[in-house]
Amino acid sequence: MDARVARIGFRNDYSEGAHPRLLQALASASGEQNAGYGLDRHSQRAAELIRAACAQPQAQVHLLAGGTQTNLTAIGAFLRPHQAVIAAESGHIAVHETGAIELTGHKVLTAPGVDGKLTPEAIEALLAVHDNEHLVQPKLVYVSDTTELGTIYRRAELEAISRLCRARGLLLFLDGARLGAALTAEGNDLTLADIAALTDAFYIGGTKNGALLGEALVIVNHALQEDFRYLLKQRGALLAKGMVLGVQFATLFEDGLFFALAEHANRMARRLREGLEAAGARFVVASPTNQQFIVVTAAQLDALARRYDFERWETRADGEVVIRFVTSWATTAAMVDTLCGDYAQLT
Amino acid sequence: MDARVARIGFRNDYSEGAHPRLLQALASASGEQNAGYGLDRHSQRAAELIRAACAQPQAQVHLLAGGTQTNLTAIGAFLRPHQAVIAAESGHIAVHETGAIELTGHKVLTAPGVDGKLTPEAIEALLAVHDNEHLVQPKLVYVSDTTELGTIYRRAELEAISRLCRARGLLLFLDGARLGAALTAEGNDLTLADIAALTDAFYIGGTKNGALLGEALVIVNHALQEDFRYLLKQRGALLAKGMVLGVQFATLFEDGLFFALAEHANRMARRLREGLEAAGARFVVASPTNQQFIVVTAAQLDALARRYDFERWETRADGEVVIRFVTSWATTAAMVDTLCGDYAQLT
Amino acid sequence: MDARVARIGFRNDYSEGAHPRLLQALASASGEQNAGYGLDRHSQRAAELIRAACAQPQAQVHLLAGGTQTNLTAIGAFLRPHQAVIAAESGHIAVHETGAIELTGHKVLTAPGVDGKLTPEAIEALLAVHDNEHLVQPKLVYVSDTTELGTIYRRAELEAISRLCRARGLLLFLDGARLGAALTAEGNDLTLADIAALTDAFYIGGTKNGALLGEALVIVNHALQEDFRYLLKQRGALLAKGMVLGVQFATLFEDGLFFALAEHANRMARRLREGLEAAGARFVVASPTNQQFIVVTAAQLDALARRYDFERWETRADGEVVIRFVTSWATTAAMVDTLCGDYAQLT
Amino acid sequence: MDARVARIGFRNDYSEGAHPRLLQALASASGEQNAGYGLDRHSQRAAELIRAACAQPQAQVHLLAGGTQTNLTAIGAFLRPHQAVIAAESGHIAVHETGAIELTGHKVLTAPGVDGKLTPEAIEALLAVHDNEHLVQPKLVYVSDTTELGTIYRRAELEAISRLCRARGLLLFLDGARLGAALTAEGNDLTLADIAALTDAFYIGGTKNGALLGEALVIVNHALQEDFRYLLKQRGALLAKGMVLGVQFATLFEDGLFFALAEHANRMARRLREGLEAAGARFVVASPTNQQFIVVTAAQLDALARRYDFERWETRADGEVVIRFVTSWATTAAMVDTLCGDYAQLT
Structure with missing residues (x-):
């Protein structure tokens, strides 16, 4: 499996x-x-x-x-x-x-x-x-x-x-x-x-x-x-x-429909951004769209990776890692809220 | 339309x-x-x-x-x-x-x-x-x-x-x-x-x-x-x-399923071949598969084209035309029989 | 050597x-x-x-x-x-x-x-x-x-x-x-x-x-x-x-000079063509320029190859060979005449 | 001309x-x-x-x-x-x-x-x-x-x-x-x-x-x-x-001969380098070979270009220009000395 x-x-x-x-x-x-x-x-x-x-x-x-x-x-x-x-x-x-x-x-x-x-x-x-x-x-x-x-x-x-x-x-x-x-x-x-x-x-x-x-x-x-x-x-x-x-x-x-689906993905991304920001996440760039890049420690990375699937974008010289979350037309508010909740526990 | x-x-x-x-x-x-x-x-x-x-x-x-x-x-x-x-x-x-x-x-x-x-x-x-x-x-x-x-x-x-x-x-x-x-x-x-x-x-x-x-x-x-x-x-x-x-x-x-679909197409092609042969059609090559090439006169071509969709393959020097019929997984016996029936009228 | x-x-x-x-x-x-x-x-x-x-x-x-x-x-x-x-x-x-x-x-x-x-x-x-x-x-x-x-x-x-x-x-x-x-x-x-x-x-x-x-x-x-x-x-x-x-x-x-050199090559080719023709050579095509193609037997080929350098163009089904002679700005009448003389001996 | x-x-x-x-x-x-x-x-x-x-x-x-x-x-x-x-x-x-x-x-x-x-x-x-x-x-x-x-x-x-x-x-x-x-x-x-x-x-x-x-x-x-x-x-x-x-x-x-020609070009380049250095030229990089890059002012550039042929390599933000002198197997000591002499006048 x-x-x-x-x-x-x-x-x-x-x-x-x-x-x-x-x-x-x-x-x-x-x-x-x-x-x-x-x-x-x-x-x-x-x-x-x-x-x-x-x-x-x-x-x-x-x-x-x-x-x-x-x-x-x-x-x-x-x-x-x-x-x-x-x-x-x-x-x-x-x-x-x-x-x-x-x-x-x-x-x-x-x-x-x-x-x-x-x-x-x-x-x-x-x-x-x-x-x-x-x-x-x-x-x-x-x-x-x-x-x-x-x-x-x-x-x-x-x-x-x-x-x-x-x-x-x-x-x-x-x-x-x-x-x-x-x-x-x-x-x-x-x-x-x-x-x-x-x-x-x-x-x-x-x-x-x-x-x-x-x-x-x-x-x-x-x-x-x-x-x-x-x-x-x-x-x-x-x-x-x-x-x-x-x-x-x-x-x-x-x-x-094309615009509606994209708008949904962006809305979910915004919810994600706001949730993570509230929990203190550090963003690499201010993105208004469905890709969000944050910097995490190795420990945070491990913890997140146990429950979530995302891209490791770049490992920095200091050992911190840039990760990317992407939302889509199929992302739900519940998925986002679960992630934000878990993330808040990690900081 | x-x-x-x-x-x-x-x-x-x-x-x-x-x-x-x-x-x-x-x-x-x-x-x-x-x-x-x-x-x-x-x-x-x-x-x-x-x-x-x-x-x-x-x-x-x-x-x-x-x-x-x-x-x-x-x-x-x-x-x-x-x-x-x-x-x-x-x-x-x-x-x-x-x-x-x-x-x-x-x-x-x-x-x-x-x-x-x-x-x-x-x-x-x-x-x-x-x-x-x-x-x-x-x-x-x-x-x-x-x-x-x-x-x-x-x-x-x-x-x-x-x-x-x-x-x-x-x-x-x-x-x-x-x-x-x-x-x-x-x-x-x-x-x-x-x-x-x-x-x-x-x-x-x-x-x-x-x-x-x-x-x-x-x-x-x-x-x-x-x-x-x-x-x-x-x-x-x-x-x-x-x-x-x-x-x-x-x-x-x-x-x-892959073989079943292909076998169906071939079966329909065979039905078509036998029906057209019975009506006197001239085949370009003996094909046992879902492409069948026959030679028709200009008049036959026009008549067929009114009701059927097919490929004109090649026009010969004498004005006769090679046409191609292709069957698929979706071809039905009724489609084939209708074509054979119509073709028989043309000869 | x-x-x-x-x-x-x-x-x-x-x-x-x-x-x-x-x-x-x-x-x-x-x-x-x-x-x-x-x-x-x-x-x-x-x-x-x-x-x-x-x-x-x-x-x-x-x-x-x-x-x-x-x-x-x-x-x-x-x-x-x-x-x-x-x-x-x-x-x-x-x-x-x-x-x-x-x-x-x-x-x-x-x-x-x-x-x-x-x-x-x-x-x-x-x-x-x-x-x-x-x-x-x-x-x-x-x-x-x-x-x-x-x-x-x-x-x-x-x-x-x-x-x-x-x-x-x-x-x-x-x-x-x-x-x-x-x-x-x-x-x-x-x-x-x-x-x-x-x-x-x-x-x-x-x-x-x-x-x-x-x-x-x-x-x-x-x-x-x-x-x-x-x-x-x-x-x-x-x-x-x-x-x-x-x-x-x-x-x-x-x-x-460009034209003079080419004209010389052609002149030598014509001398060659006329000499070979006089000796009965069979030409593949009527070429007015510095490439001349003739058909030779295997025995003729061997004899010519001993003294002359030329291209074997194509071997025919009957064993005869098409060979090519090319003249250039540097070809001399003596070279041509020697070849024509030798060829005449072969026929 | x-x-x-x-x-x-x-x-x-x-x-x-x-x-x-x-x-x-x-x-x-x-x-x-x-x-x-x-x-x-x-x-x-x-x-x-x-x-x-x-x-x-x-x-x-x-x-x-x-x-x-x-x-x-x-x-x-x-x-x-x-x-x-x-x-x-x-x-x-x-x-x-x-x-x-x-x-x-x-x-x-x-x-x-x-x-x-x-x-x-x-x-x-x-x-x-x-x-x-x-x-x-x-x-x-x-x-x-x-x-x-x-x-x-x-x-x-x-x-x-x-x-x-x-x-x-x-x-x-x-x-x-x-x-x-x-x-x-x-x-x-x-x-x-x-x-x-x-x-x-x-x-x-x-x-x-x-x-x-x-x-x-x-x-x-x-x-x-x-x-x-x-x-x-x-x-x-x-x-x-x-x-x-x-x-x-x-x-x-x-x-x-290959090495002798290259060695001559290098020797001329060294003579050039030493001559220009003595006259205060600023070199971009320490090159031991036949390409020598120096930085000149616009005025120096103009003066040199009147008598010498060389490559303008790069114009810098401050208006100074990097130029390149290349020597070859055919460069003579006299050519080099003339250039060094003229350059010394410019500084």
Whole structure:
């Protein structure tokens, strides 16, 4: 028997399966006959709903299976061989995707982030250095919202980056694996339409927000749209039963379920944050979203690990450990309160 | 309204969704918390069941999302840069995957097939020519069972290829996107265990046999197993919610559902074949599996297309057209009989 | 001691080193200080001379080290990931470059050639099939002049291919490893300016026409010029001492030496052809250039191999062998006459 | 007229052409007929001489055209797709090769260097983090001798890195574009045989030490030797007239010319260093080799640039500029003394 299953889980927002409404929709559509490879009516309806939500009637929407696949397919399609990506040092593509972008042939240049966020200054500094043919040519700026640390971009921050990109001929790509959490976070002042207007392409994460799998890539910039289905197919990113993704995204976007699920996860995170704060927890960063990072002693770590499942993020030089709690659409208030109660005992 | 939906569908074995038992299992597992990235207990159980079915206790089993992804991830992992694949001219990787193998850097050398099947002679002929460093080095033989034409390998045929591969230091990889149909076909004398024993790696298709998505890659050759999870992750082939694949394959293999579904599709294909033959249809090749190719006149094509959905495979010089009917786990005898009845009117 | 050196050589047009004038120019320039990486004045002068010879004042000229390097750098730069090359079945990139083009990610589609030459019909046939995203997208047509068989394109033939390419949005790239031989061949009606006008890019071979090494890539199409020095550097194709190439091409093109050397090789080939023909030799193809292919018996082969160095091209089913004689700028009439005399004894 | 040519050049060790003895040898060999693609007797003799100098009778020696080509061909051949390189932040492959290594699919992880040199501690720190399949797998350590800053590895330093690599299953690759300068530097205690014994592969730079072009790649580790000529050909790194490289390396290694030329460059650099030091110059790092970095004011920069050609390395925040002087086999004492004299006037 797997002890981990019995523990209360805050390890990830992809630990649970799909929200019941998505499962029902899948069961219902399974009886139909649908066209393959994303040409089915569910995928087309999902695309329509997403275009409408983004206020971008000319955007292309492609549904892919996962985040790494989406990043590598999009970036590998958008760049010429000598061009490079700029990302924050903590960026997912820079660290946690096993060199998937490099496998497509492109260097990922990293810049120091501020709470996981890129800044125009950091981008400018890289541009200043990369000015001749003996160095790669920076061409695409990669940001995530939420970031790897659970922080979010303010509208002014994203606008500043977008302005710089357009002035300098750079593409702006936003990884939205947790975009639902970002857009429903306290303090957020961005909308889907803002993001679509400010970027060249971005994706909306389903996997971490209630779907079995699925990311919706939105290509706003017309110049990047040409032949994109070829590029999907070539990367193995065109599911034969594309309706599996179509059904889920259509359900998520037909009446706001996407935002409701993310909002729930954030609410549970806030409850968790407030509970832990009240018990004296030390947070690594002020995150308004469903990832919360705290510093614990080795003894606290052991005690918590007996009953809870979570990620050990980083061991510090002094022996203290950064751990991460993640809430999801399926997290309950009872789970959170139990954790907060236990934590209070440890301090 | 989409007229196509109203038509009776023989277009593909991936037109329908998943078999109800798989959907139920997914719904049930959705309430659990599971480890991510294929480390969940469902994926582990699926792997155990498949290893047992293959009589290969040391084999690695990895669950991927689709066939092109599986082909490119496996072949891209198995070869050094200067090495090439040998495939039949009709091979899926040679034609229908948008150059996915070439994108991993490897040439696909093609040889004439016999009814879609490679022969030792054709492989030998390529080896004879490719004998120095100005040409690619053939290293991996790619076969499909069933083939693109619905035909199957006899045990003696696969043994002969396997023997040649081992004698000449070639790897043998079998694309089993429709392996269920092959193994349950009339005239088949291969088992899963035979295939595992004769190849270095192969995959078992779920997408075309009742799953929402999923292919089970079985790596038998130990030398090819090292670090394979890195290679999956790097290609975007490691689903965060790997349990989606694990649950389905565990269900397919826990009590023979995988074979039952394929056997049903083949039975419907046989009924179709016999019905069309009785009505005088001309078949392109003798296929014992769920793909049936017939030649029709333009007038017959138009008449059939009004009520049925199917693939136009090839237009011949004389204006006749090869069309393909595909049956699946969801095809009913009534659908088949209606088609046969209508076809009989056309001749 | 290497017996081969003592034999009279017709193996290749790259068996000898450089023409004395090129060596003198290199010795002279070696005493100077020059800018690196192709920015030296010799390379710039070579580019000017070549642009003038091509009547293309806006063309880019880049000097690379060898033919495979030029092919892979150019084609790898010109195509998007899903795009493919069309070449004749005998095309150098299709056969003799160890999959260099595939290593850049691109499939090479082959079409039957006529005497080694592509035809519009063969290109059209491939376009007709490759019409959707499950197949690669043909985008670049690769031709060689001379071809692998020593034959040449007539102006009308190249015009027809060029017209088709422009009508169908294809790029036309010409491999001119032996372009000197082609342009000075009997029956040739193309000029450098014609080739520049009809193609998007092509290269002029130095290695096989009297240089130590070096190919001059001419990019006529402006859309393909952007950032090309980045792409050269990234492929390792930007020599630090670029003047080594610049000096040689400047010397070759300052007063027609390039054409004079090629014309000499062709003249020697004609003398060889006429001598062998008079002695009854059977030619595989009518080649007006410096490669001549004849069919010999096993006994003839052995006899010739004792005194001459040449390439065994292909062994035929009946045991006869196709051999290739190549002449170069350094071949003398005496060498040819000796061979023809000896051959006459064998028949 | 190009003003730069008239200036006294300290820009690079590849500004001049080849040493007269190499040019004579090339002229002499140009009259011969030689086998192509590196199979000529000159290349074979060069390989023998280098194997002897390295005391590695089983090593493979391959002659390539340039440094970037050698780095990308070797590293691209040695690694599996998910494996990464570790280099110092200032490493040539990390910065100055336009992402050539990434184009082969591999990430370059960088570690802070000490005077341009990697340390075991920095390597260990990267290994500690990269311990699972979501991150690349570090597999090859890349060092340069001399480094980008002109510093050299002491034997104990290279031994420590080599020991760590062998303990942790890492390959050690040494970029010797300026290996001659390193091995003849004051304070050097390494020999060619030491380097061969401590690394898996390395290369000996010819371009920056008196050759027209050419780098000799020495593959000591047998496991990395297999099929290497295929990998050379595929990258466009097999020159048709391979004798061009063979002749030069045979000449460099037949009687110690390689070391004599490097020693001369170092002697000129020492004279320059001592002269500038006497005049109060501030050096960035203590370099015992042919690259010397000093800090100058904007006014000094302008004054020097009027008469001398050199590299502006970096502009500092305070407006001061780091400049680089490089000496070569062709630098004369008079050139150095003139510069030192002029510099003394500026302070």
